[in-house]
Amino acid sequence: MDDLHFVEDRHHPARPQGQLEAIAAVATPVGEGALSIVRMTGEGVLAVADKVFRKIDGDNFSFASCRSHTAHYGRFNNLAGELIDEVMAIVYRAPRSFTTEDMVEFNCHGGVIVTETVLQTLLEAGCRLAEPGEFTRRAFLNGRIDLVQAEAVGEMIHAKTQTAYRSAISQLKGDLSLKLGSLRTELLNACSMLELELDFSEEDVEFQSREALSARLSAMATELEALANTFRFGKFVKEGVATAIVGRPNAGKSTLLNALLGKERAIVSHVPGTTRDYIEESFVLDGVPFRLIDTAGLRLSDDALESEGIRRSYEKITEADLVIFVHDATEKITEAERTEILALRKKSAHAKFFIVANKIDCVTGAPNFANAPDEQEHIEVVPISALRREGLSELRQKMKTLATGLEKLNEGSLVITNQRHFEAIKNALERLQVARELLIEGAETELIASDLREVLHQIGSIIGKVTTDDILNNIFDRFCIGK
Incomplete structure (x- = not known):
């Protein structure tokens, strides 16, 4: 069943049409090392790459004509044609990339100067510097991952223990998203039935049993409460x-x-x-x-x-x-x-x-x-x-x-580690309890539907089905540049 318009249209930001402008950033820690990775994504990155890269023994090479997920050895030059470094260029063609856009990564020698020079050349060739978390944000906006998975990327990077790492991997795989998505689908169905009843209010039609709805809401509350109770361990x-x-x-x-x-x-x-x-x-x-x-x-x-x-x-x-x-x-x-x-x-x-x-x-x-x-x-x-x-x-x-x-984490149990997720689940539980009490009291359908819409909104906000710019900015501003 399609998502209800009164939730989706009101809160979800517009999805990007086609590829967004080209951005570039260093994807590895800056410092001395064997290799550094400078990556770019967005509209025109293949043309930008052609400006600065010359494949060894490949005079007619062009990124626009090469296959996705291929690596190419060559020279990285500045716009004046002067050699900066010998690099490996890896190309990912849309939609088979992390952002679902065209992407190119340059593996250059590690070192502060060479890495900064490669990045600066890409900026001069037509890219702009990426904002913190912008690659992952694009992956979310383009539907490659949901919001829980996007946040899991950051948690995996900052994990300091195996337990934290396993928790992040579980969320990155989509375990929590699957659980919340299932609850959300059930709520959508319940809301839809209540909305139909409102449309036929003059005929006094009941499209779903109040006893069955009350039992299901009670089961949902038990599942959400079990998730909320894991937050102590998650913290x-x-x-x-x-x-x-x-x-x-x-x-x-x-x-x-x-x-x-x-x-x-x-x-x-x-x-x-x-x-x-x-x-x-x-x-x-x-x-x-x-x-x-x-x-x-x-x-x-x-x-x-x-x-x-x-x-x-x-x-x-x-x-x-x-x-x-x-x-x-x-x-x-x-x-x-x-x-x-x-x-x-x-x-x-x-x-x-x-x-x-x-x-x-x-x-x-x-x-x-x-x-x-x-x-x-x-x-x-x-x-x-x-x-x-x-x-x-x-x-x-x-x-x-x-x-x-x-x-419990070792047994694959879901654990809430994110304060934002916990607050949304807690708010959903509160409104779910109100809806259950209204059902018991035999309240008007509109009142019950109103509370269930809010439950739907809270759960949707976790996985990104209901978002605002403030939520996205708060999440991705915490990422490092290049991720």
Whole structure:
């Protein structure tokens, strides 16, 4: 069944007619290396390539007459005919290319000067410099990929773990698109039936059973809710587990950061207040990325710089997925510190919270945790010596429990890693619930149809069936130039 006009026409940008203007960019990181790739796409790129490329032993060679997906060895010259480099030119004829337009890639020698010179020559020959993500944007606009797949390209490039990479590959293959597309088709059918009822409202005709519609909407809500619930893991995969290391000055926070990282990242000193601002570093623990944030020691201070660092520390605590409160085990937990711990726990209610009793190597006998919050307050105490690396294995194991469930990615389960997708699914769920309640109440068909249209809009916005320029700009501006 064709898509409904009241959704598509209102939001979808016009599709390009034919090929767009020629653009060019460097597709590989700029620097010294064996090879660099400079690529161009769009109308007239074959003619541009003919201006600058001379095939060795091919006097009558022309890109316009050669087959797609062929490689050619030759000399890349500037517009004055002077040699710039010997290159391999690879041609992709429309529509058999990433953008579905004519494309030519030049594989030149790596190096900043030669790469920039090749690119500058193409710009002088008739191309303009590509904007960030413009190649991928054209692939989307020309129907080569949908919006989820376009975003997956960026996520695959920036993946820092195998788990993140697998998630991006799953979305690039179209697994999420297929799931959402199936739900969207069902919604289109339901909306169409309701629209027909509105067209025949005077005859009081019911084209679909309200009981059957309610059951199907309930099943859709279950599927969307299951997707939304994966976002917690998705954020961990994409951004890492935000881990705030907090506590009083000189408790060993920076020593713990260095111990977990396995390198001397933070300055360690016996002088309280050494850390004036937070330090952020990442490490991967058995495939789970963690973002460690070493914060300034929590205390009252007359120093303006230290006070600002402490204020930022509290901000990081509220944003964290995991809070590690470092306590000096050589001292008793005072009532004031206990009150402070409970206040921090309340401030970060959504986060996992540990007390790490540090410096146990300096304690004679068993450490005294008599005044520590207990497990009834959902706070565990983990004794360690960050300096001597004692107890770190147990701490790491407890940190990993926060990401229990990430193994689902290995089984091919769909996981939402994108904030935009999560917000759209959440909005769709809210309107779906409203539509279900209206059905139960026996509300007018127009009211039910209105909410289902909004559900359709939210799901369509994820895969790109319903888009705005603002959405596209926000997505592709984050890409590097050349992709």
